Amino acid sequence: MDTDEGTALSGNTLRFAHLSDLHLPHEPRLRLSEHFSKRQLSVWSWRRRRAVQSPVVLEALLADMSTHRPDRILVTGDLTNFRCRRSSPPPPPGLGDCPCLRAWCPATTIAWFPCPRPRVGEAGQWSTAGEWPYVHRHGRVSLIGLSSALPTAPLPASGRLGSAQCARLGRVLAQEREAAQLAILMLHHPPADGVVSARKALRDRRELRAVLREHGAALVLHGHARNARLDSLPGPAGPIPCLCVPSSTALPNPHDEAARWHLLELPAASAGWARVLVRQWSVEAGGFTDAARYELQLGP
Numbered sequence: 001m002d003t004d005e006g007t008a009l010s011g012n013t014l015r016f017a018h019l020s021d022l023h024l025p026h027e028p029r030l031r032l033s034e035h036f037s038k039r040q041l042s043v044w045s046w047r048r049r050r051a052v053q054s055p056v057v058l059e060a061l062l063a064d065m066s067t068h069r070p071d072r073i074l075v076t077g078d079l080t081n082f083r084c085r086r087s088s089p090p091p092p093p094g095l096g097d098c099p100c101l102r103a104w105c106p107a108t109t110i111a112w113f114p115c116p117r118p119r120v121g122e123a124g125q126w127s128t129a130g131e132w133p134y135v136h137r138h139g140r141v142s143l144i145g146l147s148s149a150l151p152t153a154p155l156p157a158s159g160r161l162g163s164a165q166c167a168r169l170g171r172v173l174a175q176e177r178e179a180a181q182l183a184i185l186m187l188h189h190p191p192a193d194g195v196v197s198a199r200k201a202l203r204d205r206r207e208l209r210a211v212l213r214e215h216g217a218a219l220v221l222h223g224h225a226r227n228a229r230l231d232s233l234p235g236p237a238g239p240i241p242c243l244c245v246p247s248s249t250a251l252p253n254p255h256d257e258a259a260r261w262h263l264l265e266l267p268a269a270s271a272g273w274a275r276v277l278v279r280q281w282s283v284e285a286g287g288f289t290d291a292a293r294y295e296l297q298l299g300p
Contacts, residue, residue: 014141014266017070019061019248020188020223021078023053057259057281058249064279064288068263072138076223076245077148077188133169135176141266142176144169144217146187148202159189159224160203166211173215182218182271182298190222192231192242200224209233212240218298219243219264219274226256228278233299240299243276252283260291272298 065073134145146169148159161169169185176183189202191209202208212220216235220242229244245262252258259281266274273295280291 012268014139014268015068015070015072016141016184016264016266017065017068017073018076018221018243018245018262018264019065019073020076020245021247022058022075022249023078023247024058024249052251052253052256053247053249054251054259057251060281060287061248061259061261065261068277068279070263072143074143074184074186074221076186076221078223078247131168132165133172135172137181140180140182140268140271141218142179142181142183144172144176144183144185146185146208148187148189157200158198158203159187159201161187161208162204163207166204166207169208170211170215173211173217177215182266183216185212185217185220187220187222189224190229190231190242190244191220191233192229195225195229195231195244216240216300219296221245223247228257228260230296235299237300241296243296252281258282259288261288274298 132145132147136143136145146161146165148161173183187202189200189205190196191202191205191212193205195201213234214236216237217240220233220240222242222244223246225244226246227244228246229242231242231244232239233242234240243262245260246257248259248261250256250259257280261279263277263279264274265277276292276294276296277290278292279288281287282289
């Protein structure tokens with residue numbers, strides 16, 4: 001497992017932005033053989049959805065986050081619609097410093113980014129470095145990233161962690177608990193049952209939940225679902241909140257909620273609670289507005 005020690009904050013509150021399923025505008029040039037593979041299906045899927053994954057919303061999202069000044073940006077997967085090692089996509093117009101553009105990342109890779117944002121091409125050092133799970137300690141919080149990327153047959157969009165990664169996760173959680181760290185777990189596919197169809201589900205979510213039941217975590221963050229959710233997972237001494245943010249760049253449509261992102265604040269004086277600010281795209285306002293504020297009790 002790879003551990004990256006971040007710089008502790010000088011302030012009293014830790015602030016994290018959670019986004020997901022950005023589906024950044026990028027369509028790679030396919031080889032002849034790839035036209036007869038799942039990648040061709042990804043092209044057709046992207047062409048159907050690119051009117052939904054709005055670059056206008058993406059630009060507004062980055063500007064809105066900047067005004068709230070999070071200490072870290074947590075992205076729980078689907079940075080683009082494609083996995084491509086041959087080349088990096090060009091940045092969208094006006095977004096040359098977008099932190100999320102890295103075409104070789106698996107579609108379901110999670111990532112975290114420091115603020116101010118790194119430039120295009122530097123995102124790899126903040127996501128897929130080392131062995132999964134990836135651990136980044138930021139003050140008293142440990143950000144733990146899991147990869148549920150799984151090559152599948154043409155139609156399924158399911159994920160899997162694998163027994164080896166789940167076993168390593170157990171050791172990581174025990175290590176972070178011993179160090180008195182708050183563990184925030186990030187993955188793309190939802191760990192709870194019934195969130196998405198079987199075609200899109202995390203295949204070994206029961207194994208993951210067994211690890212969490214034994215070792216605990218403060219919070220689980222994920223994406224992949226079309227609607228925002230707050231589920232509860234069993235922990236060793238109480239429930240673990242499991243928070244989903246839908247696509248952070250999607251225009252509202254019959255299948256997707258309006259784009260949203262969450263600002264999570266962990267006050268130093270209250271280690272057992274987090275404040276959540278929901279920022280959601282408003283068609284009427286032409287930008288992101290406050291949709292909800294609530295407090296969330298963290299898991300043991």
